[in-house]
Amino acid sequence: MNEIEQQAAVTPADRPIIEVKSMHKWYGDFHVLSDINLHVQLGERIVICGPSGSGKSTLIRCINRLEEHKRGQIIVNGTELTNDIKNIEKVRAEVGMVFQHFNLFPHLSIIDNLTLGPIWVRKTPKKEADEMAMMFLEKVHIAEQAKKFPGQLSGGQQQRVAIARSLCMKPKVMLFDEPTSALDPEMIKEVLDVMIDLAEEGMTMLVVTHEMGFAKSVADRVMFMDEGQIVEQNTPHVFFENPQHERTKLFLSQIL
Amino acid sequence: MTNPPVSSREYLKPPITEVGVIGWLRGNLFNSWYNSLLTVVVLILLWQLVPPFFRWAFIDSVWNTPAEACRDIDGACWSIIPRNISFILFGFFPDGEQWRPGLAMALMLGLVIFSRNRKHWKKSLGIYWSIGLIAMGTLMYGGVFGMQVVETARWSGLPLTFMLALFGMVAAYPLGVFLALGRQSRMPAIKTLCVVYIEMIRGVPLISLLFMSSVMFPLFLPEGVTIDKVLRAQVAIILFTAAYIAEVVRGGLQAMPRGQFEAADSIGLNYNQTMRLIILPQALKIVIPPSVGILLSAFKDTSLVVIIALYDVLKTTKVTLSNPKWTGYSTEAYIFLAVLYFICCYAMSNYSRKLEKELHTGR
Ligand SMILES: Nc1ncnc2c1ncn2[C@@H]1O[C@H](COP(=O)(O)OP(=O)(O)O)[C@@H](O)[C@H]1O
Ligand SMILES: [Mg+2]
Numbered sequence: 381m382n383e384i385e386q387q388a389a390v391t392p393a394d395r396p397i398i399e400v401k402s403m404h405k406w407y408g409d410f411h412v413l414s415d416i417n418l419h420v421q422l423g424e425r426i427v428i429c430g431p432s433g434s435g436k437s438t439l440i441r442c443i444n445r446l447e448e449h450k451r452g453q454i455i456v457n458g459t460e461l462t463n464d465i466k467n468i469e470k471v472r473a474e475v476g477m478v479f480q481h482f483n484l485f486p487h488l489s490i491i492d493n494l495t496l497g498p499i500w501v502r503k504t505p506k507k508e509a510d511e512m513a514m515m516f517l518e519k520v521h522i523a524e525q526a527k528k529f530p531g532q533l534s535g536g537q538q539q540r541v542a543i544a545r546s547l548c549m550k551p552k553v554m555l556f557d558e559p560t561s562a563l564d565p566e567m568i569k570e571v572l573d574v575m576i577d578l579a580e581e582g583m584t585m586l587v588v589t590h591e592m593g594f595a596k597s598v599a600d601r602v603m604f605m606d607e608g609q610i611v612e613q614n615t616p617h618v619f620f621e622n623p624q625h626e627r628t629k630l631f632l633s634q635i636l
Numbered sequence: 637m638t639n640p641p642v643s644s645r646e647y648l649k650p651p652i653t654e655v656g657v658i659g660w661l662r663g664n665l666f667n668s669w670y671n672s673l674l675t676v677v678v679l680i681l682l683w684q685l686v687p688p689f690f691r692w693a694f695i696d697s698v699w700n701t702p703a704e705a706c707r708d709i710d711g712a713c714w715s716i717i718p719r720n721i722s723f724i725l726f727g728f729f730p731d732g733e734q735w736r737p738g739l740a741m742a743l744m745l746g747l748v749i750f751s752r753n754r755k756h757w758k759k760s761l762g763i764y765w766s767i768g769l770i771a772m773g774t775l776m777y778g779g780v781f782g783m784q785v786v787e788t789a790r791w792s793g794l795p796l797t798f799m800l801a802l803f804g805m806v807a808a809y810p811l812g813v814f815l816a817l818g819r820q821s822r823m824p825a826i827k828t829l830c831v832v833y834i835e836m837i838r839g840v841p842l843i844s845l846l847f848m849s850s851v852m853f854p855l856f857l858p859e860g861v862t863i864d865k866v867l868r869a870q871v872a873i874i875l876f877t878a879a880y881i882a883e884v885v886r887g888g889l890q891a892m893p894r895g896q897f898e899a900a901d902s903i904g905l906n907y908n909q910t911m912r913l914i915i916l917p918q919a920l921k922i923v924i925p926p927s928v929g930i931l932l933s934a935f936k937d938t939s940l941v942v943i944i945a946l947y948d949v950l951k952t953t954k955v956t957l958s959n960p961k962w963t964g965y966s967t968e969a970y971i972f973l974a975v976l977y978f979i980c981c982y983a984m985s986n987y988s989r990k991l992e993k994e995l996h997t998g999r
Contacts, residue, residue, distance in 0.1 A: 472904040485914055500905060
């Protein structure tokens with residue numbers, strides 16, 4: 381990572397693409413997220429790590445309103461997330477999400493999985509959507525599988541299709557929730573490679589992952605969460621070489 | 637060190653006792669002492685039952701004779717069917733006009749067969765059905781092109797059975813899907829309404845619904861307004877079947893993983909799109925077997941309309957049997973009916989299995 385990018389990450393020049401301000405969330409009585417503040421600039425790559433149950437998934441799921449926050453503000457691309465369904469749909473169309481278990485639509489062929497969003501949400505003509513889908517399938521190196529169904533693909537292939545499906549919506553931000561943790565070891569690399577390509581093209585990414593190699597080589601910022609709080613965030617270099625908090629040190633010693 | 641080349645691997649045939657007829661017999665009929673015993677018992681039973689039945693049904697039987705010729709034979713008197721076929725099939729439909737229900741049924745059958753092919757599931761199919769329905773209605777009711785008017789009260793026999801069953805199923809299915817979606821709704825009013833409806837209908841037998849539609853319902857109508865009896869029975873069957881379909885579909889909806897909803901949300905699909913494009917296609921596929929079960933019972937339950945004095949094919953057969961000339965040949969008549977019902981039901985369940993296979997996408 382170079383100087384300029386680091387600067388951009390630390391001193392926001394214009395309005396951030398994602399602003400989370402004093403956000404809280406409860407599940408029943410359980411205070412799962414506490415006072416979350418997060419600003420993400422366009423083009424920034426952020427890796428979120430932390431122990432299981434610390435609220436990483438909940439945080440990124442709040443950003444496209446798969447979960448509803450209870451206090452504070454979340455503003456994505458200038459649109460605040462409230463109960464207004466129109467706003468929610470607007471935000472979701474701008475934010476792509478990749479899940480741990482892929483969540484492809486098993487009854488649709490690969491190409492139909494990809495064109496569904498463009499056709500129904502963006503109202504793209506079918507022919508155009510098909511062409512775009514093929515382009516993205518080529519990008520994730522899986523174009524020859526376009527006519528197959530998800531159940532006929534390996535986990536790694538399915539996850540790459542899932543990434544392509546999100547990309548077809550031309551999102552401004554991509555969220556990844558442990559995209560490689562349901563994969564067999566030999567398939568992790570093929571998915572990470574696709575994500576690295578994406579990062580190099582300047583996609584804004586929030587990635588929950590325990591792949592620290594990915595964090596070191598790609599992230600502008602690494603965030604550590606514990607017990608529903610952002611404990612520490614820093615450039616990967618500082619984060620890994622010189623962690624500030626005891627909890628971070630403990631966590632790093634466990635996973636590295 | 638070098639590994640031996642792969643081609644040196646030998647592929648042997650399995651031992652002769654494991655394959656072919658002998659292998660199949662051993663594996664399926666005589667693979668344990670109790671299976672062998674069962675096989676022997678079943679064979680003896682078949683030997684005792686099948687030849688006499690065969691003799692009765694096919695050798696000593698008569699096929700198309702006057703009733704008198706049946707008096708002094710030991711076999712089946714199948715003559716009851718061909719000699720009464722027009723009444724069994726068409727009931728009280730006027731004699732010279734029975735080509736009309738016949739043609740209407742042929743039309744319906746043609747449309748059903750045409751609709752079996754999934755490639756035909758397009759907008760045009762709806763248009764064909766609309767045209768077909770209008771044509772069928774016109775044929776049955778008449779009043780145009782010089783056809784004599786035949787009131788619905790005289791519609792009977794197989795056309796009535798088919799009509800009640802087909803429209804019952806076709807209308808009940810979507811209604812059931814809406815009820816299931818309503819029951820899952822976040823809006824309390826809609827949810828409660830659906831729950832109350834479903835549970836109330838499931839709490840009463842179809843017979844009582846038919847009674848209500850034919851006896852009680854007219855009492856609530858204003859003076860002078862009448863609603864056709866066949867239509868009322870049809871509505872009762874639809875409402876009844878829909879409640880059962882709704883519960884089956886709800887099961888399918890609950891079986892859908894949350895991830896599917898989330899994936900649909902995350903690409904920005906709205907509720908209607910999510911349901912129509914993602915959830916229902918999968919959920920309805922899961923519930924094909926139980927739905928077909930319900931549709932089959934709905935088909936067979938149409939015979940309950942006898943209790944409100946409609947003459948379906950079961951009732952017309954019974955009327956035939958009450959003719960002194962033909963009393964005593966009920967076995968033959970009921971076997972004929974059973975075969976008729978079986979063909980329809982078997983075709984339905986066979987088709988559902990084919991559909992399931994076609995919709996299977998590996999997983
Ligand atoms: N729908 C839910 N209802 C109640 N508790 C939940 C729900 N989802 C998650 N939790 C709890 O919230 C905490 C944070 O969950 P999560 O965000 O999934 O953590 P992480 O992704 O960091 O492992 C966990 O303790 C989990 O048990
Ligand atoms: Mg998680």
